Amino acid sequence: MIVIDNLLTSDEVKQFRSALASIPFNDGKETAMGMAAGVKNNGQADAQHERTQHLANLLLAKLGNHSKVVSAALPQRIFPPCFNRYSESQNYGYHVDAAIMRIPNTPDVLRSDMSMTIFLSDADTYDGGELVIQTGFGEQHIKCDAGSAVLYPSSSLHKVTPVTKGERVAAITWIQSMISDPQIRQTLFELDQAIQSLIATESANREQLDQLHHVYHNLIRQFAAV
Ligand code: NI
Secondary structure: OEEEOOOOOHHHHHHHHHHHOOOOEEEHHHHOOHHHHHOEEOEEEOOOOHHHHHHHHHHHHHHHHOHHHHHHHOEEEEOOOEEEEEOOOOEEEEEOOOOEEEOOOOOOEEEOOEEEEEEOOOHHHOEEOOEEEEEOOEEEEEOOOOOOEEEEEOOOOEEEOOEEEOOEEEEEEEEEEOOOOHHHHHHHHHHHHHHHHHHHOOOOOHHHHHHHHHHHHHHHHHHOOO
């Protein structure tokens, strides 16, 4: 599970929130597949609406250019983000995200390797509405401030607890990674983060950095399915 702080600036969050306020929201059940429909209780911005598609494209561009997102997910495909809203007493019970998703208006499908929630409401503006993810170390409860995001394995069981006060607005998306194996992907992320922090120290030896880069890229070459 990886937190991406300040994916969006506070101005960008305001821009998203004010645009979303003018877009019709539908019952989230309409887009839930199979068993998820039975536990999904939220609103979802009309995906066919021109303004929703514009916002989704803005967010896609942000994600594709964000170094930590790229490093952590090594994305091959990113699903156009969806925007959801939980008003008081709304929630989404435990579910698993669909493994294969059809990308709207294209012949392409995506295998969901990582799920992402991008928070658009500040944590102190609503009660409840926590993203809860089951992990090998028990339940993780996540609530980030507006503009920050969390990446987690799509294979995990997860839920959003009922909002008891206020309103929780967020974007969600799914990523197909070039590296399907989560452990290899995680190790590559750690290696890249170590290289980046070495680069940030001015005393780093250029030749040794080149050797590490060489190893990193050859591992990508070995494991990436593109
Ligand atoms: Ni989900």
